[in-house]
Amino acid sequence: MISSDTDLAPGNPRQGVRPLAAILLIQRAVIVVAALFLSGCTGAESPSFRINLEGRHPAEISDNQRDAIAETMEEFFGTPDEPRLPDGTGLNLKLIETAAGPVAGNADGTEQGLFRQHCAACHGITGDGAGAMATTFDPYPRDFRRGTFKYTTTRADAKPLRSDLRRTLLRGIPGTGMPSFAELPPEQLDALVEYVIYLSLRGETEQYLVQLVVDEGEYLPLGVDAKEMVLEDAVLWVAEQWAVVEQNPQEYVVPVPPRPVCGSDAERAASIARGKELYASKDAQCAQCHGPTGAGDGEDERIYDDWNKPKKGVTPEQTAKLARLYTLPLQRLRARDFRDGAFHGGSSPEDLYRRIHIGIKGTPMPAAGPQPGAKGVFTPEDIWDVVNYILSLSGEK
Amino acid sequence: MPNRSNSTSPIAIRAAHYAAWLLACATFPLIWMGGLVTTYSAGMAVPDWPRTHGDNMFLYPLGSWLTVWDVFLEHGHRLLGSLVGLVTIALAALLWFRDKRPAMWWLAGVALVGVCLQGVLGGLRVVGSKIFETEIFWTPAPVFLSVAAALLVLTVQAVPAGQSGRRQLRVWLRAAVVSVLFGALAWFGIAAVEDRLFLAKVHGCTAPMFFALAASAVAATSSRWVGDSPPTETPRARRIQCLTSLGAAAIYVQIVLGANLRHVAPDAAPWWFTLWVWLHVIVACGIVLLIVWQYLAARRHAGDQPVLQRRISLMAGLFSLQLALGITTWITNYGWPLWFTQNFVAVEYTVVAESFWQVLSTTAHVGVGSLCLATATSAALWSKRLLIPPSKVLGVEKDGAKKAQATPRKRHRK
Numbered sequence: 119m120i121s122s123d124t125d126l127a128p129g130n131p132r133q134g135v136r137p138l139a140a141i142l143l144i145q146r147a148v149i150v151v152a153a154l155f156l157s158g159c160t161g162a163e164s165p166s167f168r169i170n171l172e173g174r175h176p177a178e179i180s181d182n183q184r185d186a187i188a189e190t191m192e193e194f195f196g197t198p199d200e201p202r203l204p205d206g207t208g209l210n211l212k213l214i215e216t217a218a219g220p221v222a223g224n225a226d227g228t229e230q231g232l233f234r235q236h237c238a239a240c241h242g243i244t245g246d247g248a249g250a251m252a253t254t255f256d257p258y259p260r261d262f263r264r265g266t267f268k269y270t271t272t273r274a275d276a277k278p279l280r281s282d283l284r285r286t287l288l289r290g291i292p293g294t295g296m297p298s299f300a301e302l303p304p305e306q307l308d309a310l311v312e313y314v315i316y317l318s319l320r321g322e323t324e325q326y327l328v329q330l331v332v333d334e335g336e337y338l339p340l341g342v343d344a345k346e347m348v349l350e351d352a353v354l355w356v357a358e359q360w361a362v363v364e365q366n367p368q369e370y371v372v373p374v375p376p377r378p379v380c381g382s383d384a385e386r387a388a389s390i391a392r393g394k395e396l397y398a399s400k401d402a403q404c405a406q407c408h409g410p411t412g413a414g415d416g417e418d419e420r421i422y423d424d425w426n427k428p429k430k431g432v433t434p435e436q437t438a439k440l441a442r443l444y445t446l447p448l449q450r451l452r453a454r455d456f457r458d459g460a461f462h463g464g465s466s467p468e469d470l471y472r473r474i475h476i477g478i479k480g481t482p483m484p485a486a487g488p489q490p491g492a493k494g495v496f497t498p499e500d501i502w503d504v505v506n507y508i509l510s511l512s513g514e515k
Numbered sequence: 516m517p518n519r520s521n522s523t524s525p526i527a528i529r530a531a532h533y534a535a536w537l538l539a540c541a542t543f544p545l546i547w548m549g550g551l552v553t554t555y556s557a558g559m560a561v562p563d564w565p566r567t568h569g570d571n572m573f574l575y576p577l578g579s580w581l582t583v584w585d586v587f588l589e590h591g592h593r594l595l596g597s598l599v600g601l602v603t604i605a606l607a608a609l610l611w612f613r614d615k616r617p618a619m620w621w622l623a624g625v626a627l628v629g630v631c632l633q634g635v636l637g638g639l640r641v642v643g644s645k646i647f648e649t650e651i652f653w654t655p656a657p658v659f660l661s662v663a664a665a666l667l668v669l670t671v672q673a674v675p676a677g678q679s680g681r682r683q684l685r686v687w688l689r690a691a692v693v694s695v696l697f698g699a700l701a702w703f704g705i706a707a708v709e710d711r712l713f714l715a716k717v718h719g720c721t722a723p724m725f726f727a728l729a730a731s732a733v734a735a736t737s738s739r740w741v742g743d744s745p746p747t748e749t750p751r752a753r754r755i756q757c758l759t760s761l762g763a764a765a766i767y768v769q770i771v772l773g774a775n776l777r778h779v780a781p782d783a784a785p786w787w788f789t790l791w792v793w794l795h796v797i798v799a800c801g802i803v804l805l806i807v808w809q810y811l812a813a814r815r816h817a818g819d820q821p822v823l824q825r826r827i828s829l830m831a832g833l834f835s836l837q838l839a840l841g842i843t844t845w846i847t848n849y850g851w852p853l854w855f856t857q858n859f860v861a862v863e864y865t866v867v868a869e870s871f872w873q874v875l876s877t878t879a880h881v882g883v884g885s886l887c888l889a890t891a892t893s894a895a896l897w898s899k900r901l902l903i904p905p906s907k908v909l910g911v912e913k914d915g916a917k918k919a920q921a922t923p924r925k926r927h928r929k
Contacts, residue, residue, distance in 0.1 A: 223560030
């Protein structure tokens with residue numbers, strides 16, 4: 119085919135040339151077969167939002183119900199390529215549009231499709247924390263649809279500030295797959311924060327809508343009244359929760375009092391000893407997860423994120439079956455080993471104060487500080503003692 | 516038809532050799548630049564093609580090109596690609612008109628088609644969805660192509676009236692099969708080019724192939740290759756040849772898997788990525804074994820072939836570097852692996868998006884992967900050129916005699 123019969127004759131300079139073409143042809147065959155085979159799984163050019171079936175059996179929801187939910191959600195929030203917002207949410211649609219859609223650039227250097235470029239591979243197009251790379255990480259990426267964010271400066275019952283989300287973007291989360299986006303320009307960070315809030319608002323509205331349609335059996339197709347109800351009771355109500363925190367930070371942001379100065383080693387030792395005692399106290403129950411010595415080896419090993427945990431009141435066999443219906447398999451959380459001196463929510467004394475006071479939302483780590491209407495397990499002074507004790511475990515001061 | 520001379524002049528071969536080197540040297544940075552374009556997601560920074568923001572690509576103002584990083588990358592990638600295209604044309608012309616070896620004419624043809632295909636793939640990757648938006652035009656295309664292919668078969672292989680019905684049936688069946696195949700191919704092709712991720716993957720997989728082609732041209736135009744020295748009879752020649760070819764194929768499969776990891780669909784199910792990762796790791800282990808095996812085999816049985824030994828050693832070194840880069844790429848993109856996260860270093864480590872090390876390791880992993888493929892292809896080719904099994908000499912004579920006998924029979928049948 120390619121060479122003549124004498125090509126293989128010894129001493130002929132053409133010797134061995136035939137395999138050259140043969141190898142290249144084989145490789146070309148491999149490229150075609152491999153690329154075609156491997157790309158059978160590629161996503162559509164315009165991906166769509168995925169309906170939230172968490173913890174539900176797919177058979178629970180009929181096609182009509184799915185269609186009604188999808189149609190209403192699109193009416194309120196648009197699509198991943200063309201987001202939309204009802205009036206009165208207070209969100210910045212222009213910023214959301216910058217983060218939405220496919221990745222693209224403009225001649226002036228501005229970029230679009232930021233969420234798909236930086237976040238969707240882990241958090242998913244829908245923000246369900248089940249992106250293509252999700253199973254690679256421990257813990258799994260955050261599910262934005264619940265509106266729950268772990269590391270905030272606000273009260274346990276409040277939404278985070280935009281600056282909280284921005285801080286997480288800037289700092290990243292050490293020891294996890296969440297990167298720091300410190301290299302991105304400020305306007306891109308703002309757009310990403312706004313889009314995360316948009317996905318969160320959308321997710322919470324969808325939860326409400328699924329309950330309305332599936333659990334309460336709302337008559338289909340959804341009429342104007344029903345949609346008006348969703349708008350008032352879900353979209354605008356959730357949007358208000360976000361807005362009120364921004365408008366009244368003095369009410370919702372947990373203040374961090376100055377850390378008491380320990381002038382001498384004896385004072386510091388006394389504070390650490392008090393902190394150790396508080397840590398081990400029955401009320402606080404810190405040791406139950408973090409272990410008696412803070413090594414993260416507590417007795418309670420069945421700790422999960424709220425968005426990835428077994429259903430209550432079901433047997434282990436049923437749990438295993440149900441887990442398949444969750445977007446991701448169950449993943450147990452690991453309580454922090456304080457000896458490392460590294461913390462996902464920040465390692466400064468002030469960060470630790472907030473973690474103890476506010477807790478870590480969506481996880482079994484409770485809020486131990488005083489909350490509105492509740493005294494709390496610890497006073498601010500107690501919290502500083504516990505912080506000193508925790509820092510002492512890693513040799514920090 | 517090109518006016519091919521009867522003998523290859525040494526000067527022409529030398530010129531072709533330099534042109535092949537130039538092609539390889541221009542292609543390597545082009546691959547790096549392509550890698551950077553993907554790393555920075557800058558592919559859509561210039562949304563039109565073949566023009567650049569409405570201007571002629573070669574006349575795009577320098578100020579606009581150099582001031583925006585993403586545009587610099589994408590437009591620079593296109594310009595460098597054009598340069599590679601020009602060098603390919605020069606090389607192809609030299610090989611076509613001045614090289615007497617038919618295999619080199621084929622190589623020239625494949626290189627020329629390859630560079631054009633790669634350019635078009637890159638362009639479609641940018642404007643694909645806009646072109647194929649007009650479904651009314653594209654939907655009947657597979658049907659037209661299918662019917663046209665069938666008609667072509669029927670016309671070319673027309674059976675005169677009165678001939679046997681069996682022969683006619685055979686031609687009709689052939690036409691039907693070709694028709695279905697072409698229709699399916701067209702349908703799949705159209706579906707594929709509508710998917711930018713698919714195009715990005717194929718674009719990314721064709722580049723290393725082209726680089727390997729340039730490396731092949733470098734090898735096959737070298738003075739050692741075209742010299743009169745006969746291949747050395749080596750007891751395990753076949754095994755070494757198989758191992759080196761298998762090594763090149765395995766590295767290519769690894770590159771395809773890497774492209775799937777890099778261009779993962781944003782809405783793909785989570786287990787897809789895990790699957791690609793595991794396949795990537797398993798194939799990497801397989802390549803390590805293959806390289807060690809061929810290194811030992813070449814050292815033991817082809818110790819007198821420094822040209823081959825050097826290439827295999829270079830490939831071993833490059834692949835070691837590639838493994839290190841792979842691990843670094845993972846850590847700088849996704850953090851430490853799960854089993855390592857209890858470690859103190861891992862607990863404190865924060866991934867930084869688009870950091871210097873992330874960009875460098877990821878792009879270097881792409882570039883060195885291509886270099887591994889080029890070296891592996893070169894080693895495979897040299898093993899065929901330099902080694903021959905002891906029985907091969909007789910075998911050729913026998914084969915040659917058989918073919919000489921067979922040829923007249925074939926002609927007679929015609």
